[in-house]
Amino acid sequence: MNLMVYTLYGFAVTFMVIWSVMWIFHVLALIAGRWKLHRKLSQVPTYETPLPGVSIIKPLMGVDPNLHSNLETFFQLDYPVYELLFCIEDEQDPVLVLVHKLVEKYPAVEAKLFIGGRGVGVNPKINNMQPAYEASRHELILISDSGIRMREDTLLDMVNYMTERVGLVHQMPFTCDREGFAAAYEKIYFGTVQSRMYLVADLLRINCHTGMSALIKKALLEEVGGLKTFGAYLAEDFFYAKSLMDRNWRITVCSQPAMQNSGHCEVYSFQARLKRWAKLRVAMLPTTIVLEPLSECLILGACASWAANLLLDWDTLVFYLAHVLLWFTFDWTLLCVVQNGPLPFNFLEFVIGWLLCETTRPYLFVQAVLDPLIQWRSRVYRLKWGGLAEEVKAKVKY
Numbered sequence: 001m002n003l004m005v006y007t008l009y010g011f012a013v014t015f016m017v018i019w020s021v022m023w024i025f026h027v028l029a030l031i032a033g034r035w036k037l038h039r040k041l042s043q044v045p046t047y048e049t050p051l052p053g054v055s056i057i058k059p060l061m062g063v064d065p066n067l068h069s070n071l072e073t074f075f076q077l078d079y080p081v082y083e084l085l086f087c088i089e090d091e092q093d094p095v096l097v098l099v100h101k102l103v104e105k106y107p108a109v110e111a112k113l114f115i116g117g118r119g120v121g122v123n124p125k126i127n128n129m130q131p132a133y134e135a136s137r138h139e140l141i142l143i144s145d146s147g148i149r150m151r152e153d154t155l156l157d158m159v160n161y162m163t164e165r166v167g168l169v170h171q172m173p174f175t176c177d178r179e180g181f182a183a184a185y186e187k188i189y190f191g192t193v194q195s196r197m198y199l200v201a202d203l204l205r206i207n208c209h210t211g212m213s214a215l216i217k218k219a220l221l222e223e224v225g226g227l228k229t230f231g232a233y234l235a236e237d238f239f240y241a242k243s244l245m246d247r248n249w250r251i252t253v254c255s256q257p258a259m260q261n262s263g264h265c266e267v268y269s270f271q272a273r274l275k276r277w278a279k280l281r282v283a284m285l286p287t288t289i290v291l292e293p294l295s296e297c298l299i300l301g302a303c304a305s306w307a308a309n310l311l312l313d314w315d316t317l318v319f320y321l322a323h324v325l326l327w328f329t330f331d332w333t334l335l336c337v338v339q340n341g342p343l344p345f346n347f348l349e350f351v352i353g354w355l356l357c358e359t360t361r362p363y364l365f366v367q368a369v370l371d372p373l374i375q376w377r378s379r380v381y382r383l384k385w386g387g388l389a390e391e392v393k394a395k396v397k398y
Contacts, residue, residue, distance in 0.1 A: 008310065009310070009311070011307070012306070012307035012310045012311050013307070013311070015294075015300075015304050015306070015307040016304060016307045016308070016311065018294050018295075018300065018303075018304075019300055019303070019304035019307075019323075022295060022300060025196060025200045026196065026330045026334075028199070028200050028203055029195065029196040029199040029200050029334055030330070030333060030334055030337065031203075032199040032200065032202065032203045033195065033199050033337040033338060034337060036199070036202070036253065036255060037172070037255055037256075037257065037337065037338060037340065038255055038256070038340045039255040051079070051081065051159060052081075052139050052140050052159065052162075053081040053082060053137070053138030053139060053140065054079065054082040054083075054138050054140045054141075054142050054155060054159070054215070055082070055083050055085055055132075055136035055137060055140070055141050055142070055218075056074060056082055056083065056084050056085065056142045056144055056155075057085045057087060057129050057132045057133060057136065057142065057143050057144070058071070058084065058085065058086050058087065058144055058146065059087045059125050059128045059129050059143075059145070059146065060087060060088050060093070060095045060099070060146050061088070061089060061090075061093060061095070061128075061146070062093065062094070062095060063095050063098060064147075064262055064263035064264050065263030065264075066147075066149075066262060066263035067095070067098060067146060067147075067263065068098055068102070069149070069261075070146065070147060070149045071098070071099070071102055071146075072102060073150040073151070073152075074150055075102060075105070075106040075109045075111075076106075076152055077150060077152060077154070077155045078152040078153055078155075078156065079156055081138070082110075082138070082155065083110040083111065083136070083137060083138065084109060084110065084111040084112070085111075085112050085114065085132035085135065085136060086112070086113050086114065086132075087114050087117065087128045087129050087131070087132045088113065088114070088115050088128070089116065089117045089124070089127075089128045090115075091115050091116065096113075096115075099111075099113060100113075112132070112135065114131040114132045114135070116131070117129075117130060117131065118130040118131055120231045121228065121230075121231020121232050121233075122231065122232060122234070122381065122389050122390060122391050123230070123231045123232070123233060123389070124376065124377075124379060125236065126227060126228065126230060126231040126236055127231065129143070129227060130227060130228055130231075133226065133227045134226075136218065139217065139218055139219065140159070140162065140215055140216070140217060140218065141215070141216045141217075141218045141221070142155070142158070142213070142214070142215045142216075143211055143213070143214050143216070144212070144213050144214075145211075145212040145213065145260075147212075147260050147261055147262040148212060148213050148258055148259065148260060148261070149176055149259045149260075150259070151256065151259075153256075154171075154256050157254050157255055157256045158171070158215045158254045158256075159215065161252050161253075161254045161255075162215060165249065165250050166249070166250045166251070166252055167216065167217050167220045167244040167247075167249030168209070168214060168215065168216050168217075168240075168241055168244055168249070168252075169214070169251075169252055169253075169254050170211075170213060170214040170215070170241075170251065170252075170254070170258075171212070171213040171214075171253065171254055171256060171257055171258030172194075172195060172198045172199070172202075172253050172257045172258065172338075173190050173194055173198070173210055173212060173257065173258050174187070174190045174191060174195070174257035174259060174260065174338055175187045175190055175259065175260045175261070176259045176260065176261040177344040178261070178265055178344070179344075180265060181267070181349070181352075181353070182265045182267045182270065183265045183344075184344070184345045184349050184350070184353045185267055185270065185353045185356060185357065186260075186265065186270050187335075187339075187343075187344075187345075188331075188335065188350060188353040188354055189270075189274075190260075190338075191334065191335035191338045192331040192334055192335055192354070192357070193361075195334055195335075195338050196331075196334060199253070202252060202253040205245075205250065205251075207238065207241050207242050207245055207251065209237050209241035209251060210237055210238075211236065211237025211240075212258050212260070213258040214237065214241075216240070216244075220244060220247070220249060221240065223247075224243055227240075229243075230243075232388055232389070233387050233388060233389060234280060234374060234376070234381060234383070234387075234389045235280045235283075235284060235387055238280075238284060238387070239387065267356075271360065271364055272375075274361070274364050275364050275365075275367055275368040276368075276374055276375075276376070278292075278364065278365050278368035278369075279368045279369075279371075279372060279374055279383060280374070280383070280387070282368065282369060282372075282383075283372070283384065283385060283386070284387040289369060292365060293362060293365060296358070296361060296362055297323075297324060297327045297358050298324070298358055298359065298362070300323075301320050301323040301324055301327070302320065304319070304323060305317075305319045305320040305323065328351075328354060331354060332350065332354075335350075373392065374389070379391060380392050
């Protein structure tokens with residue numbers, strides 16, 4: 001009997017410690033967001049001080065309604081020396097026509113096209129980028145996904161953070177303002193859950209890198225065999241960041257968030273992305289199976305409410321409602337900090353989107369754990385512990 005009582009109290013103390021740590025993370029995220037994001041450039045583009053050249057690698061597949069305007073922003077960057085390297089796996093891909101039109105429209109911008117890729121691993125993105133990586137001429141490599149939209153000064157902002165001890169500068173994922181509830185749902189997720197994790201990880205120097213927009217010193221990749229070294233992983237971004245940190249190089253977030261601007265925006269497709277990312281996290285860091293659910297507002301609130309009642313005899317329902325309300329308030333505040341301007345939806349839409357986000361994530365996580373296969377476009381992969389992946393010959397369901 002005593003053992004059972006001690007066990008219950010042990011769980012209660014553990015839940016309260018995790019609950020307290022999460023509130024520290026909330027506060028740290030707000031402080032880091034105010035301090036780090038949307039800062040004015042410390043170095044204006046006068047070009048009197050030589051800036052390093054940048055090779056921008058853009059892996060492309062297919063065309064969406066916003067792709068033309070997204071890619072055009074890369075031809076309009078206010079930066080002295082850079083090249084655009086477009087990577088297309090299939091020579092029949094209609095995106096070829098779009099790229100050719102932009103290259104003709106901006107003849108002053110150095111741009112090259114690489115078709116076919118090279119099979120250096122199971123990761124299709126690495127395979128697609130490999131020829132462009134080998135042909136890149138500059139000391140800095142910017143890997144940028146097709147859905148990213150850039151401001152004229154974004155590249156300069158990223159380069160400004162590439163100091164002597166920094167090996168990788170990345171942008172915190174966020175979204176452009178788009179119409180519709182699905183777009184609001186995405187913005188709420190990236191401006192709350194993802195931003196909190198990213199800002200705290202950057203502050204504590206923890207690897208939380210996602211590779212949608214990342215500036216890397218090419219020489220550091222070459223030290224470990226180049227980009228192809230990470231072709232065995234689907235989460236190549238996490239592992240090349242880990243490689244840098246293992247060699248005592250810093251990674252850091254720049255002041256401008258990565259503005260995702262995909263023309264296809266649906267709740268179902270975004271939830272499929274969330275499940276895919278959860279599968280990758282579980283494979284790379286198995287402790288995620290236990291720790292991630294306890295970082296969720298509703299689950300952690302329930303555990304902490306029970307613990308507070310057991311340890312302090314506090315009312316469970318009152319504690320839980322206060323917890324949810326305070327969490328909601330912190331998330332609203334953080335989203336406003338990340339947005340740095342008026343939100344494209346009203347407060348009621350935020351309430352609905354936030355509730356959907358918080359109530360569905362535990363369910364999506366369970367689905368991810370129960371089904372370890374990852375579907376990536378037309379391919380299906382099986383993940384192994386440690387993050388290694390193998391392609392499986394499975395029929396993709398549509």
